[in-house]
Amino acid sequence: MNHHLINNNKKLPRQIAVVSGIIINVLLAFITYRTGLPLYFDTAGTIGVTILCGTFPGVLTAAITNLACSLFNEYALYFAIINVVVALCTSWTMNHKSLPGKKNILFLCVLISLISGAAGTVLQWFLMGDSQFSVINDAAEAFTSGTGLPLFLSIIAVNILFNSADKIISVFIALIIIRFIPIEYIKQIKDGEWKQKPLSKEAIKDIHAKTRINSLRNKLVVTLSVAAVIPVTVMGWIGLNVNFERAKVTYIKDSQNAADYISAYIDPEKIGELVKDGKPTDEYIRLREIMNGIKNNSHAIDNMYLICAENGGFNCILDLDDESDAGSDDSFIQTFTPYLYELQFGRKAAPVEREERSGREITVFSPIEDSSDNVVGFVCADVTMKFIVEYDNDFFVRLLIILSAYFILTLCFGISFSGFSLVYPISSITRCTDSFIKSGGSQQETDENVRRIRSIGIRTGDELEDLYNAICLMESNTAEQVRAIRRYAESSARMQNGLIVTMADMVENRDSDTGAHVQKTAAYVKIILEGLQKKGYYAEKITPKYISDVVMSAPLHDVGKINISDTILNKPGKLTDKEFDIMKTHTKSGRLIMDHAISTVEGESYLKEARNMAAYHHERWDGKGYPEGLHGEAIPLSARIMAVADVFDALTSKRVYKPAYPLEKAVEIIKRGSGTQFDAKCVEVFLDALPEVKDVLTKYNDNDIKGDQ
Numbered sequence: 001m002n003h004h005l006i007n008n009n010k011k012l013p014r015q016i017a018v019v020s021g022i023i024i025n026v027l028l029a030f031i032t033y034r035t036g037l038p039l040y041f042d043t044a045g046t047i048g049v050t051i052l053c054g055t056f057p058g059v060l061t062a063a064i065t066n067l068a069c070s071l072f073n074e075y076a077l078y079f080a081i082i083n084v085v086v087a088l089c090t091s092w093t094m095n096h097k098s099l100p101g102k103k104n105i106l107f108l109c110v111l112i113s114l115i116s117g118a119a120g121t122v123l124q125w126f127l128m129g130d131s132q133f134s135v136i137n138d139a140a141e142a143f144t145s146g147t148g149l150p151l152f153l154s155i156i157a158v159n160i161l162f163n164s165a166d167k168i169i170s171v172f173i174a175l176i177i178i179r180f181i182p183i184e185y186i187k188q189i190k191d192g193e194w195k196q197k198p199l200s201k202e203a204i205k206d207i208h209a210k211t212r213i214n215s216l217r218n219k220l221v222v223t224l225s226v227a228a229v230i231p232v233t234v235m236g237w238i239g240l241n242v243n244f245e246r247a248k249v250t251y252i253k254d255s256q257n258a259a260d261y262i263s264a265y266i267d268p269e270k271i272g273e274l275v276k277d278g279k280p281t282d283e284y285i286r287l288r289e290i291m292n293g294i295k296n297n298s299h300a301i302d303n304m305y306l307i308c309a310e311n312g313g314f315n316c317i318l319d320l321d322d323e324s325d326a327g328s329d330d331s332f333i334q335t336f337t338p339y340l341y342e343l344q345f346g347r348k349a350a351p352v353e354r355e356e357r358s359g360r361e362i363t364v365f366s367p368i369e370d371s372s373d374n375v376v377g378f379v380c381a382d383v384t385m386k387f388i389v390e391y392d393n394d395f396f397v398r399l400l401i402i403l404s405a406y407f408i409l410t411l412c413f414g415i416s417f418s419g420f421s422l423v424y425p426i427s428s429i430t431r432c433t434d435s436f437i438k439s440g441g442s443q444q445e446t447d448e449n450v451r452r453i454r455s456i457g458i459r460t461g462d463e464l465e466d467l468y469n470a471i472c473l474m475e476s477n478t479a480e481q482v483r484a485i486r487r488y489a490e491s492s493a494r495m496q497n498g499l500i501v502t503m504a505d506m507v508e509n510r511d512s513d514t515g516a517h518v519q520k521t522a523a524y525v526k527i528i529l530e531g532l533q534k535k536g537y538y539a540e541k542i543t544p545k546y547i548s549d550v551v552m553s554a555p556l557h558d559v560g561k562i563n564i565s566d567t568i569l570n571k572p573g574k575l576t577d578k579e580f581d582i583m584k585t586h587t588k589s590g591r592l593i594m595d596h597a598i599s600t601v602e603g604e605s606y607l608k609e610a611r612n613m614a615a616y617h618h619e620r621w622d623g624k625g626y627p628e629g630l631h632g633e634a635i636p637l638s639a640r641i642m643a644v645a646d647v648f649d650a651l652t653s654k655r656v657y658k659p660a661y662p663l664e665k666a667v668e669i670i671k672r673g674s675g676t677q678f679d680a681k682c683v684e685v686f687l688d689a690l691p692e693v694k695d696v697l698t699k700y701n702d703n704d705i706k707g708d709q
Helices: 002-035 044-053 055-069 076-094 104-126 134-147 150-178 185-190 201-209 216-265 268-273 282-296 330-346 386-435 444-456 463-508 517-535 544-562 575-600 605-616 637-652 663-672 680-686 690-700
Strands: 301-310 312-321 353-354 359-369 373-386
Touching: 002 044, 002 055, 002 150, 002 185, 002 216, 044 055, 044 076, 044 150, 044 185, 055 076, 055 386, 076 386, 104 150, 104 386, 104 463, 134 150, 150 201, 201 386, 216 282, 216 301, 216 359, 216 373, 216 386, 268 301, 268 373, 282 301, 301 444, 386 444, 386 463, 444 463, 517 605, 517 637, 517 690, 544 575, 544 605, 544 637, 575 605, 605 637, 637 663, 637 680, 663 680, 663 690, 680 690
Parallel strands: none
Antiparallel strands: 301 312, 301 373, 353 359, 359 373
């Protein structure tokens, strides 16, 4: 309920703006109409509302304005389309980035003046047959006489001139009114159309760029268009047909009455005396004048005839379309003979409908009967349909002119409603949800996405708002669950790390002189991994998780030494071949230990890398290592990295069988092994990070390292 109150409060400034715009339009239009000024001033409110509120409120203001003005101006509804176009032009011009400031206003004045002047002239010519104002007619006639231009073009030119004054004044009225509105109130009006936190122009542009042809917005606009067009088309068609049939019945009735009147006027006993010796009598001439008078005063009657029965046949003795004074129309007799016989003997006077070259016609018959009830002739009247068709065509065009404005209003409503109530909210939710999904597990990004989607503040007041609230709640709960899981994972990781270091220390403590070996090798491994990642080497392999797994499991690379006896492990001198073969088995033992651990914990990835390092850190790039003689990239990457770290630490650390090598010599040995013993890329990044390597040596080695430090 609170959301609905908030929505209504946000809509109120826009509603006030629209109502005010309509009132301004109607009042100014009423004043100019009553005073007879050749101006309209019915678009000032439309322009102001469009600038403040946007396209749809501007079009709505225009449509309602002309509907209200029709109460005192019968032609106002027909000019609604011009007012609507002014709103569209205002919206387009004010959003045109290439025409800032004053140029926008100037361009708007020119554009709406041209459109209003030209379109207004066409509508006035169609509706009134002339310009609406006599002063414009006089000016146009003077312009035509002075330039020789056709009168219609002169009226257009003069109309554009008068419309320029009208529209310039209207634009400045709108701008002056807007200037006195407080900035805060203007912002409330502009933001009132949003059903969420207003989006930036860049965000709106991005949404429109990603709009598909079959988008929800386009579907809704098409649906509304069809819903508007179909009823109008059906009702228009039904109206035209009903009007046509009604007019047809009226025309037939009027024509029949006219024919009956003439037949009642004619003396059936003297019908044969209307023409004597092929010449018309005075009665014939008088009858023709009466029939002509009836025809000329009737929109329904196209022609009238007088048919006389003679010698078992029929003779047309009077045809208003025949210029001769008297005579027979054989073509007419041939056309109607079947009907005349039926009428004569059946006493039926039903109209006959037929198609002629001039169009559709209906002929009505009025029998002339003598005292013995014998049919001695007929008065016929042709009812033309061309006036009805012309009226229907005129009615249809007028209907289209009126409905075109309200059709545009429907389209603008569809675009506005779909944009602010569907497309923008859904797109905003989608973008935040995508960002939430792609946050990569970062708690900071997850929390930021929760804050971002909450800040949208969708308030459509329908199912979409319910969906938004559900998604907000889901993301908030998910963020809390992720936080709880992360705490648990961090606790588990600390415990795992502790167990790993404990296991490594158990092995290391059996070796009398490998002081801090696991810590130093783990540090070197991390340095090499970060160097490879920085240079983009093995990018498909080296992910943040992979780095974490390898560094975490690096201390376990010598876990297999737990199976080597202390005698061999701590022998002060050089090992015999047999003893060395036993020493080499620590790689296989390490693999077996880690395989067992993996099966116990269902194959955690960091243990897989621990297995790789334990089994293969003594393999060589050239394939001469042990235990399997792997070469090149067949050796797991973690083992290749550990090979460099392990050898370097062995070289720079004191052993029972040797002293610690100086840093310079150790580095030289590592360089010589690049591409043979070691992966050249691992050696490259290791040597590039010598300052960091020195820091590790300084931290863990108690021996004096000779060389350049």
